[in-house]
Amino acid sequence: MERETISVTVNGRAYERAVEPRRLLSDFLREDLRLTGTHVGCEHGVCGSCTVMMDGVTARSCLTFAVMADGADIETIEGLGTVDAMHPVQQAFWEKHGLQCGFCTPGMLMTAVELLKANPDPSVDDIRDTISGNLCRCTGYQTIVESIQHAAKLMREDGP
């Protein structure tokens, strides 16, 4: 099959690559760009671990062809923060033990960031509803909910 050349911005950096049309955005990020922070769990749109930000809103990268992202602005977990300069959401997950094995965490964090952008003070119900598309098999979600509440507090204190 003919390859398509696409241009995407990922975490502020521009990339141009030739991809097969059936190449999924998740595989493109992980294998072509070697950005392995985005995880692939169920590979059919159920678990949410592959969640990335596409033009400012979350998307399942395993249900998106890389060619569909031509011209798009993508943010992945690698763009969120570093060990030395964590994003408040990362800081909060660390402080409140919002992860155990960490497999769902990249997707969970991207979803939490989107929520807190729109709603700086979400209720527990808002949080639970928003993360309904992100499965975690370790925590029972309780500490994830607490982490997102804590992140909201940190971000409100820090200002925008």
Add this chain to the structure above:
Amino acid sequence: MYPFTYHRPSSLDDAKARLAASEDGRLLAGGMSLLPTMRFRLASCADLVDLNGIEALAGIERGDGHVRVGAMTRHAAVAGSAEVREAIPALAALAGSIGDVQVRNRGTIGGSICFADPAADYPAGLLGLDATINTDRRAIGADDFFTGLYETALEEGEIAVSVEFAIPERAGWAKFGNQASRFAVVAVMVSQAAGGAVRLAVTGARTHVFRVTEMEQALAANFSEEALDGIPVSSEGLNEDLHADRDYRAHLIGVMARRAVRDALAR
């Protein structure tokens, strides 16, 4: 997944031409149903025509007595639209109840109705709100659009362009969703037009969406939950799966119908 050639037209005419030129072409909208299906190799095509580059297909417009939603309008846009929330709040509620955030960010109304999943929400919205589907060649009433399991009245190469909803006097939405997938086990849209006519549509319970005329007649005479008392719902021909057997689905139709009426009266 089997390979295919990708097309990204920027106009409807270009999309039609590319679809017509292919022996085995398929349209791609949000991809929330098509991509998993292709991944499972339950669907494949030689040419995939992506509609995401056609800006004219997305958008919400309120006209005189109706709301028109472009086929490529995302669920999140309908759920958050000030026009929809004001004119038909039950439709905004339906859109906001689909799947999860990520699905609502990408999934489209046109994709949902053309895929015609038996448990999809929008088909009940279209049938319960007496919507009209505008395609590249004609207008199809919702009563004629949904014809079977994953089947619609669309012809070969026909493209849904927009959905037009008449603004009702009142409308209500109630959904018993699967806890994991949020697909409807049973969901009901009920509406009453200014002239008094009632429509009540059920999704999730059969091969495709359907109306319950006995309930519609009772509600037209008296739009209240009590009007539904004693109306039997037969379980014959209803879907049965690990989430609900057909007797339970029949029971849920009664319960969701009442909740939809309650929702309509509360809005």
